[in-house]
Amino acid sequence: ESSMVNLMKDRFLFLVQALPAVLCLHAPQPALRSALLRIPRGVVMETASLAVPAAPLTWSESPDETWxxxxxxxxxxxxxxxxxxxxGTPFxxxxxxxxxxxxxxxxxxxLAAAGYRVYAIDLIGFGLSSKPVCDYDAIIWREQCAAFLREVGGCGAGRRAILAGNSIGGYAALMTGSKYPELVLGVASLNGAGRFAPTEAxxxxxxxxxxxxxxxxxxxxWIDSAVETLVSSLQRAAAYGGLFITKQPVRIKQVLQQVYPVKPEMADDELVESIRFPAExxxxxxxxxxxPEVFFRIVSRNGRGGSVPLDxxxxxxxxxxLLLWGELDPWIVSSKGDAIQEIGRA
Structure with a gap:
């Protein structure tokens, strides 16, 4: 078959399998802007209303399943x-x-009720997964996701997964999809993180x-080296103190409510505890x-958007x-999604 036919089959398969399910995801705004971007074919714009999902999971301090x-x-x-x-298709x-x-x-x-085999993973350094002291370049999460798809999801040899990620998870999903197309059917990025390549100037x-x-x-x-060492020490101290403040339940709820401006009740005590407990x-x-050192390394390594530019x-x-954006997100603004679409049109 021609590459054009295969491309159209891929697009159709991903739309049929992923779009109805992904559109149930919560966002800061009831109507979520979305776009399907197929590199290098361009952009298809969609607008969708969100259904309210039922039967949420309940938080437990005990591990769910471990790998x-x-x-x-x-x-x-x-x-x-x-x-x-x-x-079911891995999701x-x-x-x-x-x-x-x-x-x-x-x-x-x-998603499980829709027939998917659903996995919600804790990235290394987060949740109830291990938190080693290491270089937290986002490549660590790309390789973790790829290995998980192979070893747990059974992907490869024709079996591929849909990936959906939010914030830094959207960046990890995009990295995984770019590096390992044999494992990935399609990527959905919800207010995804990442940086663009620098301009010529x-x-x-x-x-x-x-x-x-x-x-x-x-x-x-010698002087510059001493200054850099001092600055790094001050940044590390600030991160250590910042973690102590940030992991307090009251502060966690305040931060969560910033990204749930339409539905602040979504920042409930159960969600707060799921963030606080793993930080102990x-x-x-x-x-x-x-x-605190793990926290510092994650923030300092990824605070500017990751090592590989989105471009x-x-x-x-x-x-x-599939790009999905809650337009009231105060941190990863919707103009980034517009810029990604422009890259796809180029």
Whole structure:
């Protein structure tokens, strides 16, 4: 068959399987803007109303199901929720920053009832998964998701999964879909994180800064190194203190209500506890006393949007991409979705 026929079959299959289910997802606004972007074919705009999902999951401090992930010579525990018929199309839900698979509590059973084999995973460093002290480049989550799809989801050899991710989970889903099209049927990104490649002017300014650094005297190199060490220490101290404040239940609820401006009641005590509990040092998910260091590494490594620009990921993407945006999100604004669509039109 021609590549055009295969492309059309992929688009149709993803629409039939993913769109009705994904549109049940909650967002800050009752009407959610959505768009289907198929690289390099362009953009189809859709508008949809959200149904209210029923039968949400309930929070528990005990692990749901666990999978042992071999990472860099270490065996890490990965917590995940599973539901739906095992023969169903795999549907992997990837949470956002600071959250866990439980954040999909109102979606898992709805998708499972629609016939999907649903998995809501806790990324390494979050939820009830292990929290090693390591380099938290988003590649760690890409590789985790790919290994999970193979080993738990049974993907490969023709079996592929739908990936849906929110915030940093949307970025992880896009990275996984771009790198491993043989595992992925399509990607849905809900207010996905990530950065764009620098403009020509920004790239030129960066080159000038690098040239200036290369021309420094030995004394200036020593001074700059001392300053960088001091700044890094101050940033680490700020992150440590920030975590202590941020993980207090009152503060967690305040932050959640910022992203639920239309339905602040969604930030209930159960959701708050699902975020607070995994941030405690006492539950053995990280080396003793190292939760603040893990938090610092995740924030400092990903605070500017990840190591691989969205432009590059989109240029490599061979599977359909569904963009969903809650327009009242105060952090990852809907104009980013518009910019992604412009890349797809180019």
């Amino acid at each position: 042992s992930y071999d990472f860099d010579g270490r065996s890490l525990r990965v917590n995940y929720i599973a539901a739906g018929p095992e023969q 992997l839900l990837i949470h956002g920053f600071g959250a866990s698979g439980f954040h999909w509590r109102r979606n898992v059973n709805v 920004e790239a030129a300014a960066a080159r000038d800064r690098e040239a200036a650094r290369a021309a420094r005297s030995a004394v200036q190199v 040092d006492s539950i053995g998910l990280a080396p003793p006393g190292q939760i 590059e990921l989109l240029s490599e993407l061979e599977v359909p991409l």
